[in-house]
Amino acid sequence: MIFLVAQTLVFAGVLFLVGALIPVQRLIGQLPPGPIRRHWGFMTVLIVVCLVGFVAYAAAFWDRHSTLLDLIVPDVFFLGASFVWMAASLSLQTTMDVMRMSLLEREVVTDPLTGAYNRRYLERRLNEEVLIERRYGRPLSVLMLDIDNFKMINDTYGHQAGDRVLTALSGIVAEALRETDVLARYGGEEFLVIAPQTLIAGATELAERLRRDIEVHPFTFSEGTNRLRQINITISIGVAGLGNGIDSTEKLVRAADAGLYRAKQEGRNRVVCAAVPAGNDKETDGRTAGDDNNPIPISGT
Numbered sequence: 602m603i604f605l606v607a608q609t610l611v612f613a614g615v616l617f618l619v620g621a622l623i624p625v626q627r628l629i630g631q632l633p634p635g636p637i638r639r640h641w642g643f644m645t646v647l648i649v650v651c652l653v654g655f656v657a658y659a660a661a662f663w664d665r666h667s668t669l670l671d672l673i674v675p676d677v678f679f680l681g682a683s684f685v686w687m688a689a690s691l692s693l694q695t696t697m698d699v700m701r702m703s704l705l706e707r708e709v710v711t712d713p714l715t716g717a718y719n720r721r722y723l724e725r726r727l728n729e730e731v732l733i734e735r736r737y738g739r740p741l742s743v744l745m746l747d748i749d750n751f752k753m754i755n756d757t758y759g760h761q762a763g764d765r766v767l768t769a770l771s772g773i774v775a776e777a778l779r780e781t782d783v784l785a786r787y788g789g790e791e792f793l794v795i796a797p798q799t800l801i802a803g804a805t806e807l808a809e810r811l812r813r814d815i816e817v818h819p820f821t822f823s824e825g826t827n828r829l830r831q832i833n834i835t836i837s838i839g840v841a842g843l844g845n846g847i848d849s850t851e852k853l854v855r856a857a858d859a860g861l862y863r864a865k866q867e868g869r870n871r872v873v874c875a876a877v878p879a880g881n882d883k884e885t886d887g888r889t890a891g892d893d894n895n896p897i898p899i900s901g902t
Contacts, residue, residue, distance in 0.1 A: 610675035611659050617854045618652050621686040624693035630694055644665055648685060655682075683705035708754040712786040723785035723793060724850075730797050731850045742804030744794040745857035746774070746811065749869040751790040758822070758830065763790075765822040766834060777811055793857070801806060801842040801851035801874060807837040808872040816870065833871060835870035837861055863868075 621662040625645055632638040655678060710722035718726070727743070734741040748754075748770065767790060774792065775784050783795040796804050810833070819831045841847060841858025847856050860875030867873070 607675045610679040611655060614675075614679040614813065615652065615655050617679075617682035617686040618648055618655065621648055621689040624689040625827070628689070628693045628696055631693075631700065640663065644689075646672075650751075651682070651685070654678075704819065711751050712771075715768050715786050717771045717775065717792060718783060718785035720788060723783070723795075726783055726785075727793075727795055727854070728850050730795055731843065731853065734797065735848065736809050739798050740800045740842060740844075741853075742799045742801055742840060743853055743857045744796065744804060744808050744811075744838055744840050745787065745809070745854070745861045746792050746794070746836050746838040747861055747865070748790040749837055749865075751834075754832070754834070758832070762822045762830070762832075766820050769818075769820055770815065770834075770836075773814060774811055777807070791861075793854070799842075801840065804842060805872060808840050812836055812838055812870065812872055837864035837869050838872045839864060839875050840872060841875040856872045 613776050622645065623642060625648065627643050629638055629645070632641065634860055658674065660679065681855050691772065700801075704799070712719045730741055733739075748766065751763065751766075754766060767786075771784065771786070777795075778784060778794065785795070787793040794807075796807065815834060815836045818833070820834060821829055821831045823829060837858045839862070841853055841856035841860060843853060847853050856875040860873040861873070864871045866872040
């Protein structure tokens with residue numbers, strides 16, 4: 602009887618260890634390259650070593666279990682294997698749940714077409730940034746950018762082409778931003794960039810760099826079977842920052858929108874600084890500060 606119990610414990614322990622390899626391998630497949638993934642790879646090695654130990658024990662002591670004391674080692678093996686299987690399974694389940702929640706959270710705050718943040722997240726984040734920067738007296742700038750003649754792209758090449766342009770544009774802009782910056786789709790073909798701890802001069806330089814990058818970037822999309830169409834687009838950008846009477850989220854967005862409107866009126870494909878924070882004249886090469894009704898053109902073609 603004791604012999605059969607020992608055999609059962611050892612056999613069950615082997616099954617648990619083999620079973621533990623399955624969630625461990627699935628977990629490794631879900632993890633990005635890095636130290637955590639390497640640690641789980643090392644866990645696989647440990648499980649294999651334990652399996653070898655089980656086999657070696659069974660080969661050496663398979664027929665030597667006759668008393669209750671002889672069940673101590675099989676019990677320890679069985680409980681250890683059970684713990685390893687449970688830990689691996691729970692780790693996999695936890696990882697999948699976290700990834701699922703992260704995906705759901707991202708879907709809630711991102712625009713499904715462009716991958717940029719959506720308007721809901723933008724409003725919440727911008728309110729937070731304005732409060733933080735005002736409290737600590739740090740600069741904050743925003744960029745409002747819009748694709749020039751976007752309706753013509755839709756009318757000429759179709760809405761699918763317009764969607765491809767929006768998606769590609771979002772990727773180019775996101776690639777040029779810092780990790781602390783925030784890109785959000787404001788509506789239609791308009792995007793807004795939040796640039797925390799950034800003076801108006803730095804935001805203007807960023808806007809000008811984005812304008813140049815978009816101007817020279819060829820946008821390619823499919824037009825029929827095995828036929829590609831390449832077009833070039835331009836963008837207009839309004840830049841605004843806290844200060845000089847702009848002390849709220851609403852005023853900040855309104856100022857950037859005023860700069861964008863002025864850029865459109867002056868011929869498009871240009872950057873217009875809608876307001877310069879007081880005391881930063883040196884940062885803008887001596888330009889005088891503007892206001893919501895008197896934007897300052899910075900560049901254009």
